[in-house]
Amino acid sequence: MTTPVPLDRAKLLAARYRAAEARPYLASALYALTVVLSERVSTMAVDRYWRCYVAPAFVDATPVDELAGVWIHEAAHLLRDHHGRADRLPAAEQRDHRRVNIAQDCEINDDLLTDGLRLPPGRMEPRLFGLPGGRLFEEYLRNLPVSLPHPPDCGSGAHGVPAPWDLGEPSGTGTAGLGPVEAEALRRTTAQAVRAHTRTRGTVPAGWRRWAEEVLEPTVDWRKALTGAVREAAAWAGGAVDYTYRRPSRRTPALGGRVVLPSLRRPLPRVAVVVDTSGSMGDDDLAAALAEVSGVLREVGVGGNRVTVLACDADVHAVARVTAVDQVELAGGGGTDMTVGIRRALAAQDPPNIVVVLTDGYTPWPPEPVSARLIAALIGQDAPEPPPWAETVRIPTTR
Structure with missing residues (x-):
């Protein structure tokens, strides 16, 4: 010893x-x-x-x-x-x-x-x-x-x-x-x-x-802030358990087949990304920010056909479910109203649990909280504040 x-x-x-x-x-x-x-x-x-x-x-x-x-x-x-x-x-x-x-x-x-x-x-x-x-x-x-x-x-x-x-x-x-x-x-x-x-x-x-x-x-690391906001929202959406008969409860056999009990399901979150394509937005900053959002979504386990991107200025010009950034069509270039894009996203047959809005902030917003978690990813340090009920992440520009 x-x-x-x-x-x-x-x-x-x-x-x-x-x-x-x-x-x-x-x-x-x-x-x-x-x-x-x-x-x-x-x-x-x-x-x-x-x-x-x-x-x-x-x-x-x-x-x-x-x-x-x-x-x-x-x-x-x-x-x-x-x-x-x-x-x-x-x-x-x-x-x-x-x-x-x-x-x-x-x-x-x-x-x-x-x-x-x-x-x-x-x-x-x-x-x-x-x-x-x-x-x-x-x-x-x-x-x-x-x-x-x-x-x-x-x-x-x-x-x-x-x-x-x-x-x-x-x-x-x-x-x-x-x-x-x-x-x-x-x-x-x-x-x-x-x-x-x-x-x-x-x-x-x-x-x-x-x-x-x-x-x-x-200085705030906006990538970490955005990751945290999306992860928290995804956890919130995933916690919205509900009953379903598609997969019967494991207790059903104990009842002799006379009654079929539903089981609890934990839905995967659906995400809509509303992209401000108005004339005030720079293409390079917009593309970089969109790439970051896509990376964040992959990191928290949201991908494939569960992400919808809407290109919006004063109207919605393109809606697509995407699996890669290069599939996004950034159409637009006119005035700015992100409320139109948010409402269009929420009116979908399978409405999203999370809405991420990529914008410079010079836009009207819905007058009251919407049915999904809304994350305002504001491009530029001088972007005006969104409503207090929206979660805010500021993305610095490279200009």
Whole structure:
């Protein structure tokens, strides 16, 4: 039986001090981490409550300068909200949390190594997979090979999946840690320190500068917002269960065939996309936005003949059930009234559960809520607000 190695706390804390001294703009985040000794981790790992789980054997075997790099690496997972971003990934991409962890390590280590920090051997970097530097982990994840070596687990504070060593939510009974409000405040404090350091010394790496600007002046990722809105609407539509006799209930045989009981069915959502083809709409922006909507619909499992596209200016010019963007006929070019397209969609023999309206917003809207979930995908940051009962996603233009 191997004798456990005692934790060299002085060495571990000396490494944290070195990291904070070398990168003072990260000092608040580094000292906010609560150290938890754990024989179950292989190196160091974090949870979403800003606890840092440390393997004594790893501390013993790793030089102080490399430990300093690992301190910054683990703090970066939490500062960049990797667990929150992982929670927002499509379900198919969340299944392999180790692969998510590799993509996250690529995002972090690329910046740390460019900054001249030392890290232990075996680190994950974009160049190992033939990928460019300076990207976010979501992009790396899409381009990583399916079969990958398993690196050390950076914990639930990185990939979001609970780890065997996690202490759970802070309860005030010895499980110290930060809650989500405190964590967000710490991110903003650190981002402000990055900005101030940049202005006075100008030595902050580009990756940290971009991160700080995003925290202090965030931009909404409209693709994620649109995906979330459509997914929520699809779940709402799919929850509209009803009874059907097409597939009898499994309890029917118990009644001896005298009575046929209906079964519950969960209908697949039907979607109508009303496309504003009036003269104020740019073809390039419209085509790009329509392609994104099609991708979102495929991602949430809506496709084939369950999507109808209506080209509309002041009148409906084309209606088609489509399976690909290049099948859409963007006819029109006159005035603008999306109410006409919405009402035409809802008057179909099989009316949609979800209506997505792609428009620049300069249009009349129905005076009251309609029978379907309506998502207004507004092209251009200056597009006027739709009615308050419509869900709104703003799509920036490329012009």
